[in-house]
Amino acid sequence: MTSTAIHSLDALFSTRAKTVPEAGSWGDEAEGTISLAYGFADPQHFPVKQLVDATAEILAEDVNGALNYGPTYPGLIKLVVDRLQSRGVTSATAANTMISYGSSQILALVPQILVDPGDVVIVEGPCFIGAVRSFQEAGAKIETVPVRADGMDIDALATMLADLKARNIHPKFIYTTPTYQNPTGTMMPLANRKRLVALAEQYGVLILEDDAYGDLRFEGERLPQLAALDTKGWVIHVATFSKILAPGVRMAYCTGPEAIIKRLNKFKVEGSSGPFLTRMVERFAADGKLDVHIGELNKTYLRKRNVMLAAMKQSFPSDVQYEVPMGGFFIYCTLPADIPTAKLAAKAREHKVAFLPGAGCYANGQGQHEIRLAFSYQNDANIAEGITRLGAAMKAVRAEA
C-alpha cells in the first residue's frame, strides 16, 4: 500500500519537477563552523526601529490600504523611479517600472516571457547561479562569457555574438552584473559598459542588468548603470532592497522597455505587490533615509572587507590570487593548482569553516580552483577566525599533495 502510494505520487510529477536540480541546503555545517559561504546581510544593521516606526505609521494612517487587497502602491513606484532618474536612468517611468517579491522573482519571470526551449541566453562565468537556474528551467541553452578582473570579457562577448550570428542563432538576452559582480566583486569600466550596450543594439539582443549590489560602493567613483547608457531600449534593469534594507523584506524592482514590463506584469501570478510591504519600504526609505542607511552599511562593509583582506594576507598561501572588491559582499579567490576546491572543502569542514565553491557559480562546470568568500554576514572576529581556519586548511591540503 505504502509503496504503491509513493510510486503513484512519483508518476504525477511534471518532467520539470522531476529534473529540477536540488536546491542548495543552508545551515547543514557542523556546530561551531564559521560560514563564509552565503551572501547574507549583516544582521547588526537591520533597521529594526525604523521598520517598527514605519509599520506603526502606515497602519495608523491607512490600515485598509495597507492590509486589504489592492494594486501595487504607487508611492514605492514613485520612490524607485525618482531614484533611477537621479542616477541617470531617464527612461524610467511609473509605466515601465515594476515592483516584485525579490529580484529573484524578476529573474525567473524574464525567461518566461523571452525564452522558448532551446533559445540561447548568454551569462557571465562565474555569476549568480540562482538566475541561471531560472533561465535553464525555462529551457534556455546557456552560453558562458568569462569574467576578467574588470568584469565580463567584452571581446569574448563580441566574438560569441558574431559566431552565433554566423550560425543563424539569435540569443535572447545577456545576463550581467556589471557593478560589484556576484561572485567576483568586479566592476565593469565605463568604456566596456558603453561597448556592451552598443553590442546589444547592434545584434538586437536584450541585456538583463542585475544591479543587486550597485549601492554598496565603498571606494571608487560611481559608474552609470547600463540602463543609463541605453538610449534605444535594450536594457532590462533589475535591482533589489535585499542588500540595502533586508533580504527578508523581499522587495525589488525592474525597469525597461514598456512592452517587456507589461508582459512581466501579466506573468506575475499575483498582479500587484504586497500593499503592506510596499508601504513599509517606501516609508522607511523616504526623504533620504535610505541613503543615510546605505552610508552606514558601506562603512561597515568596507571595514569587514578590510578585516577579511588583512586576515587573508596573514593566513593564505601567497599564491592564492584575488582582486580587491570596491563594493558588494564578496572576495573571490583563485587557488593554486595543488589546492583543488573539492579537497579544500573537505579539509575546511575539518577546520570548521565554510565557503562557496566556485564551480557552484558556473553553468559549464568551470571553477574547480575558485572559491567565493562573503564578508557581509559574519562579525569582524568571526571573519578573522574563519580566514585563519581556511588558511590552515589550505596549507594542510598543500602538505598532503
Ligand SMILES: Cc1ncc(COP(=O)(O)O)c(C=O)c1O
Ligand atoms: C546578483 C544577485 N542577483 C539577485 C539576487 C537575489 O536577490 P533577491 O531575490 O533577494 O532580490 C542575489 C542574491 O544573492 C544576487 O546576488
